[in-house]
Amino acid sequence: MELREYTFQNLFGEHIDQDGNSFEIQEIEIPIIQRDYAQGRTISNVQRIRNRFLDALYNAIINHKRMTLDFVYGEVKHKKFIPLDGQQRLTTLFLLHWYAAKKENIPAEDYDFLKHFTYYTRPSSRDFCEALIAYSPCFETTLSEEINDQAWFQYQWKNDPTINGMLVMLEAIHAKFNEVNDLWDVLVLHPCVSFYFLPISEMGLTDELYIKMNSRGKPLTQFEHFKAEFEALIKEYNEDVAKEINHKFDIEWTDMLFPYRGENQIIDDEFMRYFFFISDILFYQQYPELPLEQDEFVLANKLYGKGCPMQKENIEFLIKSFDCWCELDNIDAFFDTYLTSNKYQSGKVKIYQDNLNIFKQCCDTYREFEGKNRKFPLNMTLLLFAFVIYLQHKEMITEEDFRRRIRIIRNLIWNSRNEIRADGLRKNMPQLLVETRELMLDEHFLDSAGYNKYQKEEEQKKSDWLKTHQESYEALCHLEDYPLLYGCISVIGLADVTHFDRFRILFDSISDKTLIHRALLIYDDYSQSAYTHTRYMGNNNMNSWDELFHPSNQRHGFERTSNALNSLLDTLSDYSDNGLLSLINNYLDIPRNTYDWRYYFIKYSETLCGRDGILWYDDQKPYMWYTLNKTNFRGFYWNSLARALWQRASNTFCIENRDEPVVINKTSKSLVVKNSSFKISEGNQLVQSISVPQDTNGIDIVDRIEFLLEQLKL
Secondary structure (H helix, E strand, O other): OOOOEEOOOOOOEEEEOOOOOEEEEOEEEEOOOOOOOOOOOOOHHHHHHHHHHHHHHHHHHHOOOOEEEEEEEEEEEOOEEEEEEOHHHHHHHHHHHHHHHHHOOOOHHHHHHHHHEEEOOOHHHHHHHHHHHHOOOOOOOOHHHHHHOOOOOOHHHHHOHHHHHHHHHHHHHHHHHOOOOOHHHHHHHOOOEEEEEEEHHHHOOOHHHHHHHHHOOOOOOHHHHHHHHHHHHHHHHOHHHHHHHHHHHHOHHHHHHHHHOOOOOOOHHHHHHHHHHHHHHHHHHHOOOOOOOOOHHHHHHHHHOOOOOOHHHHHHHHHHHHHHHHOOOOHHHHHHHHEEOOOOOOOOEEOOOOOOOHHHHHHHHOOOEEOOEEOOOHHHHHHHHHHHHHHHOHHHOOHHHHHHHHHHHHHHHHOOOOOOOHHHHHHHHHHHHHHHHHHHHHOOOOOOOOOOHHHHHHHHHHHHHHOOOHHHHHHHHHHHOOOOOOOOOOOOOOOOOHHHHHHHHHHHHOOOOHHHHHHHHHHOOOOEEEOOOEEEOOOOOHHHHHHHOOOOOOOEOHHHHHHHHHHHHHHOOOOOHHHHHHHHHHHHHOOOOOEOHHHHHHHOHHHOOOOOOEEEEEOOEEEEEEEEOOOOOOOOEEEHHHHHHHHHOOOOEEOOOOOOOEEEOOOOEEEEEOOOEEEEEEOOEEEEEEEOOEOOOOOEOOOHHHHHHHHOOO
């Protein structure tokens, strides 16, 4: 069938159909069964579509470039054309022609054809169109205000959604075309905007089908608009590729996504979320200086349009990224094969969440937020990207290599929290993606600012170590998946394989984790320092151990922590609370001449009573320690030794939850712990000072807690 192009004006007149028969169109009437004019709606999605349509018209008009608005078809009856499809475009063209005629003072007889466009959906819409043709605005205020102020504009018309939509569109047309000269000439005399017209009889359609197709009255979805524009975009690149993609849209990709459809029983949203995922991956790498593009139409044009230097590669990557899932028999089973949630399983990688199908998670939640948190977090973005790279190249990656590499990537992702933060994405994400690809394809560790440098060094050491210790790979994997480590085993190291199991047994068996803290101090000051005067130790809050077991530029003393831990694992034989208590008591039973700060923290568990295992200390005053509940010193805190005093004589001591004096016997007297003494005051008056016996280096030669209790006869 030969396609015939028409402009809005020359649709009115004599025509010849495919069989050579003559017919005439004198009027265009939007039927009552059609929905209201939707392109003027003010909701965000429609506003974007309206702006894009006007942008396309504007570019065609000012550049005198031919623009075809696809098919308009419907029934021609009694010289009246009743559109089945094309209502929205025809209405916008009607308004654009009206605007050009009124703005350029075109003689009325030249735009007489506009009188023959009308709406039958509501009498008010029909009457408005007639009144609009007769009216000539002054263009002194906004068009909608001018029209609303006219005597002929009836108040009840404000309830007509078609009229409201037309007023919104007229405002948008004025904003876009008010500086365009000779608009009428470009639309009518030398037209560049056209469409294909088909009478319904030539299509073999019936009135019954017409009614069925229009009875729903549903506007096109955002996905349907996107699909049409995307196909046109690809067609500019290659018509065969456009046909291939359109076919995949309708069949292969739809079949693949259908099991993950939403409650609305369609896959539009799921498709768009995965499209955004793939496109964002490309955008991070090709536009690193820009924030992610939020508009899918703009994003598609930037990545897949003819102006993109990587157009061919991007289109191919997009197709492969969808196709790779179509090649799997069962996507759920695929992820079950390689991933586990919170329980270690041989040959699988733990991802610490119940949902293993991260492809489905992406389709369900990508680019959605819960408060400020991404529902599909950035670490999952990198992990899913690793799977996509594998699936696209699985013919060159063995099963064994893939299992090892996805574990390495998991380890790097989970131990690069700072590098994967949202505020550093534009800086880090391009390199993170490059490193992920290199690791998956070649197990190549790049010396670049992508993943955490400490974890990359560890993974390289593991890779080298496994060349001669392959028999210990299972034990290493089991250790990596321990909840406190998340793949980072540097604190245990690779020197002694027996420590792998011992570490897990220790933290699984000990109910009171402060016993581990006290036992480690026997071997060394295992604490790590950060900022000024701040120390990190471990307590019953597992997050405190998590901090200690992951090396960081922000803290110092990681080697001390590692040495103390490995010494404990070397010597401990009874992995129970009683076993650690026995070790601690043996240490305390050793005769000693001095009592340093570590002695007090080992003997008196009350010294570490904060929530986070964070303490403030003074280098010049070794006994002035304060347990913090927050990293900021303005948070709640206690003097650690005052806390031990209070715990040992709670009947007679009272202590506040800040650095307040200890109150003696609940009287007006109070006691303050100093580095080398105890000060007792009454009100503001110093009553007594009790010096703590110390050696010439300022180290206690008595247990100051027992000494004070004896001095006070408590």
